Amino acid sequence: MKRKTELGGTFSIASWILFIGLFAALLYHIIAKRAIEMHNVRATNAPDLAAFINDLEFNITTISSMSCLHLRGLGTVVTGNPGLIDYRFAPLSTFANYSCINTTKGPTIMLKCSRCPLSRDNAYISWQFVDLPNSPAAAAGFQFNLTATDPKNKKHVSLVSGTLRNGSNFDDKPVTFRGLTPNILKFNFFPRLYHNLNDLKLIQPLLHEFLPGSSFDEISQLQASLESPNDGLINTTLYINFLSSYIVEIKDQNVMGPGE
Incomplete structure (x- = not known):
């Protein structure tokens, strides 16, 4: 019985040593495989930008009881910088296909650009509801709701969406947008190169700033505006800033050292 007990104890210790060894090896394997996503920014060149071809879609809904019958002035895109030689007007159809659809939340302006290159110009698109x-x-x-989609694989989508309701910087009091001063929605678009996804190239849209136009937060003010023919419209401008000077490169890096 004594030998049997000693033999059993020997096997028990050996099993524990084997278990601890296997567990340590597994733990090291898990830690070694852990990776973090690294972002690197570098300057672009013409060949870099030419490789960024995405399907772009812009949807801007004016939350209201209006319909597309109120729409006026959509059909022109302005590119470049005001006051400089590159500032020019062009038909909106040269930039994207465009339409207006009625939704339960109000009229939606839709802009679609298939296989759209990454431009070096800023773009301004304006319209009015009267x-x-x-x-x-x-x-x-x-x-x-703005999206950029890889035309080779529609599963890869970069998007930004949201709702802008309050034109006040001081409180959350609801306002009604109406009047001559335009509402400007500024978006930045910049290229992202995903080395960790077979060098996927996606254009990332981001809301940069909302500059509210004419609005009213008092019923008496709104009533006066409704009776004024000079206030009978809503001006909206979509400002697109293509940040094409730099590319954000993304790759996975092993936490134990530089990635492959």
Whole structure:
């Protein structure tokens, strides 16, 4: 019995040593395989930019009881920088296919550009919604959804979306947008190169700034505006800033050292 007990104890210790060894090897394997996503920024050149071809889609909804019948002035894109030689006007159809659809939240401006190159120019697209008989131009806010899709694999999508309701910088009091001063939605677009996804190239849209236009937060002010023919519209400008000077490169790096 004594020998049997000693033999059993020997096997028990050996099993524990084997278990601890296997566990340590597994733990090291898990740690060694852990990786973090590294972002690196570098300057671009013409061949870099030419490789960024995405399907771009812009959806801007004016939250209101209006319809596309109120729409005016959509059809021109302005590119370049005001006051400089590159500042020019062009038909919007040269930039994207465009349309207006009626939704339950209000009229939605849709811009679609298939296999769109990454431009070096800024772009400005403006439109207005105007008063119609018994249907004034007034809005509670704006909803946006911008996407960039890899045309080779539609599963790879980069997007930004949200809702802009309050034009006040001081409180959350609801406002009604209406009047001559334009509402400017500024978006930045910049290229991202995913080395960890077979060198996937996606253009990343981001909301940069919302500059609210004419709006009213008092019923008396709104009533006066509704009775004024000079206030009978909502001006909106979509400002697209293509940040094409730099590329963000993304790769996985092993936490134990530099990645392959």
